[in-house]
Amino acid sequence: MKQDIRNREDIRLLMEKFYDKLLADESISYLFTDVAKIDLEHHFPVLVDFWDSILFQSDTYHKNAMKPHIDLHQQSPLEPHHFKTWLGYFITTVNELFEGEKAELARQRATSIATIMQIKVIEMKNNR
Ligand code: HEM
Structure with missing residues (x-):
């Protein structure tokens, strides 16, 4: 049985596996x-802080x-x-690695924020 998302290490693993999928798909x-030219070493800790705040109120x-x-x-343009x-990819990755209350919360929040x-x-497009 899979475990729930418990801490920052779990979030880091989730982000790494999620980004493996995103970065392997040329459509995104x-x-x-090419556009944002992200530096993953800088980007991952920010993503971990973001999800840590959402899932564990870490602030x-x-x-x-x-x-x-x-x-x-x-x-x-983001289409x-x-x-x-x-x-x-986010939901697939959560489902591959975790199950439980926090995993469900992560799927819900990702869906609503997206x-x-x-x-x-x-709205921006319409106001141009
Ligand atoms: C079309 C979908 C999305 C694309 C293509 C995308 C792409 C990106 C890119 C390229 C960055 C780096 C921006 C930069 O540093 O210049 C970024 C940052 C980030 N993304 Fe997304 N993103 C998407 C959706 C989402 C969603 C739905 C969430 C949240 C549920 C999210 C959470 C974040 C966070 C927390 C950051 C870091 C922001 C910061 O630096 O403070 N992204 N995203």
């Missing part, structure tokens, strides 16, 4: 590698997670298929 990887993430995505969208792909993010991006 270019946004990370380690104090930035606005929407902002970099709005900036990204201005450089290269509905990107959100579908992102969320699909939905809000997509709405914000569509």
Whole structure:
């Protein structure tokens, strides 16, 4: 039986396996590698802080997670298929590694944040 997400090490593992999938898929990887040109050594700790705050109220993430995505969208449009792909890999990765209350919370929050993010991006498009 799989365990639930228990701590930052588990979140780090979740992020690494999730990004393995994202970065192996050319329909979305270019946004990370060519457009945002992320440095994974810098990016992973931020993602861990973000999910640690959501799942365990660690209060380690104090930035606005929407902002970099709005900036990204201005450089290269984020389309509905990107959100579908992102969320699909996130949920698949959670399901492969974990099960329990926190795993369910992670799937729910990822789904709601992705939905809000997509709405914000569509609003921007309409206001151009
Ligand atoms: C179309 C879907 C998405 C794409 C292509 C995407 C891509 C990216 C990229 C390229 C960055 C790095 C930005 C930079 O540092 O310049 C980033 C940062 C981040 N993403 Fe996403 N993302 C997506 C959806 C999401 C969703 C739904 C969430 C949350 C549930 C999320 C959480 C984060 C967080 C926490 C960061 C770090 C923000 C910071 O530096 O404070 N992303 N994303």
